[in-house]
Amino acid sequence: MSHDAPHAKLIYMANQIAKFMESKPHDQGLEGLASHINDFWEPRMRRHLFEVLDAGGNGLRPLVVEAATKIRRPAEAA
């Protein structure tokens, strides 16, 4: 797969999680997606994700965009 676009790999990974969560009832899937990212993605990855989300979430599946408010924003310092 090509990762030429900024954060393309990250967007791909978030969408992979979304595809799994989409087969659950909507609320459970939403919760599941957010907690999966909170539990397994280190702050650097989440920061990159928010860069994408804050720029409009282009390329992200709707469930990821919807879960944004439930995903923990990492502290600013590295």
Next chain:
Amino acid sequence: MKDFIIPDRDFGTPAAKSKQMVTLNIDGFDITVPEGTSIMRAAAEIGISVPKLCATDSVDAFGSCRLCLVEIEGRNGTPASCTTPVAPGIKVHTQTGKLKQLRRGVMELYISDHPLDCLTCSANGDCELQDMAGAVGLRDVRYEAIDTHFRAKDTSGIANPNYIPRDDSNPYFSYDPQKCIVCSRCVRACEEVQGTFALTIEGRGFDSRVSFGMKSDNALASDCVSCGACVQACPTATLQEKSVIDIGTPDRSIITTCAYCGVGCSFKAEMRGDELVRMTPYKHGKANRGHSCVKGRFAYGYASHQDRILKPMIRDSINDPWQEVSWDEAMTFAANRMKGLIEKHGKKSVGVITSSRCTNEETYLVQKLTRAVFQNNNTDTCARVCHSPTGYGLGQTYGTSAGTQDFDSVEEADVIMVIGANPHSGHPVFASRMKKRLRKGAKLIVVDPRRTESVEGPHYKAAHHLALTPGTNVAVVSALAHVIVTEKLYDEAFIRERCDWDEFQDYADFISHPQHSPEALQLVTGVPAEEIRGAARLYATGGNAAIYYGLGVTEHSQGSTTVIGIANLAMLTGNIGRRGVGVNPLRGQNNVQGSCDMGSFPHELPGYRHVKGPEVRAIFEKAWGVQIDPEPGLRIPNMLDAAVEGTFKGLYCQGEDILQSDPDTKHVAAGLAAMECVIVHDLFLNETANYAHVFFPGSSFLEKDGTFTNAERRINMVRKVMAPKQGYADWEVTQMFAKAMGADWNYTHPSQIMEEIAMTTPSFAGVTYEKIETMGSVQWPCNDKAPEGTPLMHVDGFVRGKGRFINTEYVATDEKTGPRFPLLLTTGRILSQYNVGAQTRRTPNVAWHDQDVLEIHPHDAENRGIKEGSWVRLASRSGETTLRATITDKVNPGVVYTTFHHPDTQANVITTDFSDWATNCPEYKVTAVQVAPSNGPSEWQQEYNAQATLSRRIAAAE
């Protein structure tokens, strides 16, 4: 061979399993034994050894040597005690005038056709024939043998047609027919214990000879898999380890645990001085029950291989040659670099990779190094690339990340479903135990794109082989569940009692949808719908059904989803929580289970507890006196990404070779090259060390104390049998480095590390070295609730409470075939090699497999003009490599297969960076490729080899 070192008696015949007890009298002593016990074994239990040659307790009685005769009051004749079962009230005599005379006569005949070169014989002092001659008082041989099997020439100098010269073709043992007494213990061991049926007795009467298959075969060319069971069973020097021929007999033995696969076999390291003479499987080892494979039994020579590095080394840049330095200098150099990086780039700019080949104690210390000394959670382990989806999937559904059974459980399975695993090659000792059960009638279902050795073999054949298209596991597992649910084959009582009923109903609605039916998925999976229906019915209704699975399940974009699907299948059918059933991941490396248990993952502390939990962090904060970061740390692929980005700078990598084992080699190389301090701690200058600045030489499993945890959660002792060749056990090296970094660590023995683990980790709370010494091994959880450990999990309820059904939507991988890459590559293992081959390539195991080859279907080969053994170019969207092709219909048209044991092949140049959605476990098992004839190594292979050669230079001492 007899056990002359420590009392590990041979009872002559296997133990009987009956609960019905029988009392009899032997030589005036009463003895009570289970019904079905042989008289020989009953006698042995009261310390009376009836003379014997053809009987040994690893195989069933045969009754051919006529030495173990006894007399029974009221019965005629002199029956063989090995084949005669006990009966209530009988009176047996094992030593009478008549018996003595008969036995002496038998021995006299044996000896008349046996060379009397005992003093120079390799079995001198370890020969049952010699012992029995002594035991029966043989003083004279009256027969002058005219025809013998042992004289090469007769007295007139004419060649003896009965003489067969020694067969030295196997690298590890010799077969010397002149010493053979045709007791057929070897033949029976090969059949009953190993299940290969490579040996046979050819001819009749005086012409009977042990033979490796056909007359034209030798040991190496035959079906023999070199497991060593025949050598173990042989009472004479006929089948003998070459190491014993070279060195002599050992004088002591130490019980330890094999450092190869996740079966975790117990072995006796038999020593003379500090020289290892041989490794023999330990009869009381609970994982292997006295059996072994070619790797654990024989392939230990890497530990003393000339490539092993014994001195610490450093260098400023990876373009420089290595400088050998003292341990002190190496520690100072490494610590200064790491401290510099932390100061400049922050404490999250460094991390560790723990080893699944090292002990629990060593792994624990490495993750403690990053959590307590570097103060971040940047720790990961090679389980990332193998069983991380198991951790996620079983954790979500059952509440804990581990196999549910012990290996003994397979003896009670009626249906065995093997998914994405080839135990024959990857977990051979378990495979032997499984095949034994299959020969007794258990049914086999195999889900694998290839027709592996596990699909069909001597006296077993899968009832259903679901030869699916690589990448469609979830579709197959969902289709199986669809059949079970829609045909109402599920166990409603179990589900109501043990699982969440509402969740089941949601799941049942989901899975019943026609899109999950075998018929609908047939086009995707390539498996005929009727085969899926047949397999589902067999699994659901065939009695005790057990699932064993391997990396063919996990190493996919949907690896975690498949694990969840497998867990669903077992819950649906109630196949969980008792013997003979369960969900069993077959672990790749010896201590993958342990390294996961020990908190090697960046999101969890030891015992699978997430770092976000304040109460869990508090335990370690108190024990270690530091603040624990509540944020998950970097996984291996994140470390590499961050390195390329410039935010991750330093890595301590113990006993792993990520450059060879991780996907997308070029990306790994770029990540490593971008780091400023890479410390490799290993036996050899592995591929990763090409990019290292510091090299800490490692110690082999023979050189340290500690524990390994196998795939059954069994904690087995690893014992030091010789001093570390480079001076320190690996846990000592990690401790020295931690101290150089400013930590106040003062462990003086690994048992103290285990005490700390037990103190901080509830599932290990009851584990101590004393307990393991006493019990032999213990399976976690081991705590107040289960002081003796836990052989079976989820017996009365799931660890998480109610079992949880989770929907498993099939999502096709984005790694798709097309006109440029029309074939699917999948990967696997071969019996004689292990993982990236660092160990086995440095042993005579290369006799079986000296290079990786590409398996291709005749149809695909024909289209491309590829001939058997010719060089081919294997190209994917990521890269290309070259290797030799072999043409076989084990793979379906459209599928090619290779192993990854040799660094020259660089199979991971081909694999892509697609990975499991939940854990980023790489999708090794599916890569779209093209294959074309080629003239030789690719440009990348040549460049890589040049870089590796340059990087491995060690400067001459001044």
